[in-house]
Amino acid sequence: DTEVTQTPKHLVMGMTNKKSLKCEQHMGHRAMYWYKQKAKKPPELMFVYSYEKLSINESVPSRFSPECPNSSLLNLHLHALQPEDSALYLCASSQPLSSYEQYFGPGTRLTVT
């Protein structure tokens, strides 16, 4: 199974809401990533988990809170977002070495109203 799944596919939330994005993989990968992608722009790395430990936080605002409950699951908790946070949020997984390809999920399209 080479699939990374993400739920929900679409999410609309107000600036006072709390919501979570979920990502799951069953490829035995020990590195998982969150990316943010604005329209017609490349993905920007937000967080990296390696062996369920947060390895990289690319100066992301605290209104985004990642969580890795186990080696197959990755969550992104959202709170008090701004309209400019509207974007496609992509999850990816790989073996934790730079020479390994990343497998991406289809993304969650987030709209903040």
Place this chain on the structure above:
Amino acid sequence: SQQGEEDPQALSIQEGENATMNCSYKTSINNLQWYRQNSGRGLVHLILIRSNEREKHSGRLRVTLDTSKKSSSLLITASRAADTASYFCAKDGGFKTIFGAGTRLFVKA
């Protein structure tokens, strides 16, 4: 910014023609990867080329790497309408992945 530059930003060709996309980067690399993204979807890994390699093939794809010029190119031969997508180069990978700006390819049937 360490983000690579890609050119052209957009490319429109007829089915059957070849498409060439270029990627330049600023700092040294261990490897460079190419990904494809269909509209609003996740990225799909196409090919990885290591810093000690000069050329690599995969089906209709040919990637070259010139470390002296800090540039790479992706050639898609005999393009098909299904190749319509955005193509990104990615410097290194894993924890250090930095994507280039991307080339939007449109293949007309």
